[in-house]
Amino acid sequence: MERNWRHARHFEGVVCYMLLTLFTVHVCGKFVVEKNSISVTSPDSLKGVYDSAIGNFGLPEYGGTMAGMVVYPKDGAKACKSFSESFKKATSGGLPSVVLVDRGDCYFALKVWNAQNAGAAAVLVADDRSEALITMDSPEEGNATPDYLDNITIPSALIEKKFGDSLKKALGSGDMVNINLDWRESLPHPDDRVEYEFWTNSNDECGSKCDTQVEFVKNFKGAAQIMEQGGYTLFTPHYITWYCPQAFTLSKQCKSQCINHGRYCAPDPEQDFTVGYDGKDVVAENLRQLCVFKIATDIQKPWIWWDYVTDFQIRCPMKDKKYNQDCAEEVMKSLELPIDKIRDCMGNPEADEDNPFLKAEQEAQVGHDSRGDVTILPTLVINNRQYRGKLDKGAVLKAICSGFQEKTEPPVCLSDGIETNECLTNNGGCWTNPKTNVTACKDTFRGRVCECPLVQGVQFQGDGYNNCEAVGPGRCKIENGGCWQSTQDGNTFSACLDTELKGCQCPNGFRGDGIQNCDDVDECKEKLACQCQECTCKNKWGGYDCQCQGDLLYIKEQDTCISKKASASKVSWTVALIVLAGLAVAGIAGYAVYKYRLRSYMDSEIRAIMAQYMPLDSQSDVHQHLNEDV
Incomplete structure (x- = not known):
């Protein structure tokens, strides 16, 4: 009964998909198994690192690790029925239980669900055949209730038969098997920006998968826009389309489910060609959403795509018969998007020619390098690796965050809901x-x-x-920098040096290590102060009090006593002498200036009088010089 939707995993090349309800085409496909590693730490006989294939449901711990002890059920090793035993306290040393179960008889997801209900922290499924690892997928829709899949919250992985047999043998011998599940390298993290793609669909009437997809877009929008606006991520939306075989392009079915003459198709939303919306309506809206992203990117606001898709899902659902161009353009108008440019981008869906955007989408569906083909909806690709696990906001955010180099993650990666606690x-x-x-x-x-x-x-x-x-500065306000501090009689002393990077030093008046203690120094007893003959010393906490006899005044800097009167008299006479000296100097300077100016004036007057009666030496020289020129 085990199913894997990616049944084309054994083939390589270009993939074709189920086109319509009436037409199914299969060709070669390329499928890549995403892995995490398992390190066995005990017993010594099993120590080493082994590969395992990440399950495509539950919550893989991308970017993290999980230590646990392997437990093999005593009864019901295939885990197809509820366990009678509990795995919550099945290990010693406080390690969580990693339950090992066997493949066969029921769906992979059911095995994990039963083990989770019995207290397992993670599940390893041992293959029952010697083959390359495959991806454990969820059951085909209709064979499991929504709660069955939505409530799986633990990681799981498929291991090779040889490794599984070794684990069972060690456990059967009474050995304690401790392992470490490691997802740190499950997604590459080459730099400080994560590139991721989301393969989605505008159809909202395809059952539980569409409901999950709609809910995810609504819940993840905020985190996605924060990362995109901060330049932390490069996001690209994609849409899967099928093509109609050329021999059937003129059939009623292909005409109703495809645009551009059968080149781009989608399954009928209701699986009934006679009622409701057709596949071509879905393809047209998919194309419109691609053009919204392109135009939003052109105006350097690619994150508007999340607003448009979320608003369209709310305002234009199929069930209300509003899934159409008019409603879509009302959403664009509210977001101030240029409607004419988006119409031009979409082109003519009736034209018998390729649409460049949808053609690029079909080409992008084909796997390349380390990435497999995109074959189902929804699919998330992070740093060119397909994400495995539940489409849950916290789980996806954790996976995207693991794609950053360590210590380059944006703040949203440390938000509530994705920490390990x-x-x-x-x-x-x-x-x-x-x-x-x-x-x-x-x-x-x-x-x-x-x-x-x-x-x-x-x-x-x-x-x-x-x-x-x-x-550093300010450290003294945090537990006093780890230094000694005490308060007595309203006075507080501290050994913390706020200006220093670190260190403690007892303040003046104390002695000690500055951390555990600072003891008061008795300056009087140790004769460190107040030693003048007229002084009376009294010790106090953190200092001393020195009193002088009579009317004497204590000068702490000189550790001496002086007379208050003498001091005042001395100061008065000093000030008087300074004033008199200043006046005398000012008078002498003024007299000297006066004499100089008087003498200069007399000289100029005398020379003027004499010049009237006899030539001066300078005048004679001038006359002689003039005569020589003539």
């Missing part, structure tokens, strides 16, 4: 301050990391496991 138990084994509950444990989608935190703008430094210490 390991810090909730014993702070994840990281450093923590028991007084303030500040911890170095940080949950990420890849698992917890022990990293000294930033608290109130103050950075802690250390290994994150055994110690973290506040450093």
Whole structure:
């Protein structure tokens, strides 16, 4: 009864798809199995790394790891019926149970569902035949209830028969088998940007798969737009189309389900050619959504595609008979999209010629390099690898986040719902301050990391496991920088040096290590101050009090006593002498200036009088010079 929709996995080449209800065409196809690794840590006889194929349902832990202990059921190893035993407390050492089951007799998803209900944290399905790994897919639609698939929340994988037999043998011998499931390399993460594609369909009446797809687009829109607007991701929507065999292009069925003379087709939404919408209506809306993305990209706002698709699903559903061009253009108008440009982009669906956008979509469906063919809807491709697992916002976001190089993930990758929550138990084994509950444990989608935190703008430094210490300016406001501090009689003293990167030093008046203690120094007893003959010393916490006898005044800087009166008199006479000296200097300077100016004036007057009666030396020279020129 096991089914795998990707039955073309044994072939290579170009794939053809089921075209319509009446026409089915099969040719060679290329299918790629996406894998994660399993490391056996004990027993020694099995130590090593093994491949496994990720199941196409449930929630794979992309970007993370899971340690567990393998458990093989005593009864019902094929897991086709509910288990009577519980796997929640089946292991020692607190490790979760990874339940090993056998392939055969029922669907893969049913095996995982039964094991999950019995407390399994993950499931390994051992193949019953010696062959290359295949992808465990969900049952064909109609053979499982929606709740059956939607509620599988644990990861699963298929392992080769040889590896499965080795695990059973070790467990049968009483060995404890510990493994580590690793999804960190299941998706490549070459740089600080993730490129991903979503193969979707505008049809909203195709059953539970369409319902899941519609719900995912609505829930994932916010995160997708944040990453796209921040330049963290490059997103591209795609739409699967089929073609009608040339011999049938003029048939009623092909004409109703295809555009451009049978080149681009979609199955009838109701599977009934006589009622409701036709496949060609779906292809036309798919094309319209492709053009919305193109025009939005041209105006450098590609994230508008998520708004359009979400609004169209809400405002123009098939069940309300609003799935048409008029409703679509109302949505475009509300989003301020240029309707004429989108119409031009779509071209003429009646033309007997290729549509460049839909032709490109058909070519993109064919696998290349490490990527397989796109054969079902919906399909998510991240960094050129097909995503496996449930189409769930948290699971998909975790997978996309694992496509970034470590420490380049956008903030949305640390949002609620995708952390591993390991810090909730014993702070994840990281450093923590028991007084303030500040911890170095940080949950990420890849698992917890022990990293000294930033608290109130103050950075802690250390290994994150055994110690973290506040450093830099402002560190004294966080637990006083780890230094000694005490308050007595309304006075507070601290050994923390706020201007230093780190370090503690007892303040003046104290002596100690600055961390655990700073003891008051008795300046009076140790004769460190107040030693003048007229002084009386009294010690106090953090200092001392020195009093002088009579009317004497204590000068702390000189550690001496002086007379208050003498000091005042001395100051008065000093000020008086300074004033008198200043006046004297000013008077002498003024007299000197006066004499100089008087002498200059007299000289100029005398020279003027004498010049009237006899030539001066300078005048004689001038006359002689003039005569020589003549």
